[in-house]
Amino acid sequence: KQEVTQIPAALSVPEGENLVLNCSFTDSAIYNLQWFRQDPGKGLTSLLLIQSSQREQTSGRLNASLDKSSGRSTLYIAASQPGDSATYLCAVEPTSGTYKYIFGTGTRLKVLA
């Protein structure tokens, strides 16, 4: 059974710091992995999607990496800003055709001005 874990559960950093959020999954046979951001009272915003054949994806200050063999993904945020404060969720799609994501528990990030 696939399980997704995110560490740390919460993180506070001063503005400008580079930071790394971690996501681990128990079954390396995944179809893809997606990172989301959730703001209080709002939906989930997709940040980056990594296919199982890819190693990383980049969008602006965000870089997500995927190491399937070790069951890990990291989300790197460069030069953090107070506007980055949110909960970050990673989710894996176990295999093609399952039509569902299994979500991690999330990391609550607070960037202090």
Next chain:
Amino acid sequence: DTAVSQTPKYLVTQMGNDKSIKCEQNLGHDTMYWYKQDSKKFLKIMFSYNNKELIINETVPNRFSPKSPDKAHLNLHINSLELGDSAVYFCASSEVEESGYTFGSGTRLTVV
């Protein structure tokens, strides 16, 4: 130009009532989903429809019934609401699995 829209955004109702949450996507996606986020912020899939056909029905009480009148809509109907149904419900859609998901803004359901 909301891509995935849910209504209502907030819903407060009494135990035993029947309520519906509507979801519409204007992205032309083939697949739509309902997820439930519990008080610990854990998201879990409930249902998935592909071209109006049910393809996933996780362990959800049969008081919950999804209805997909067309590819762009997936509504969630809940009968005999219970206190434990209080949660945030998210609708989502995807074009194909490779494209990832687009989520709605969620519906916060409170059963009193």
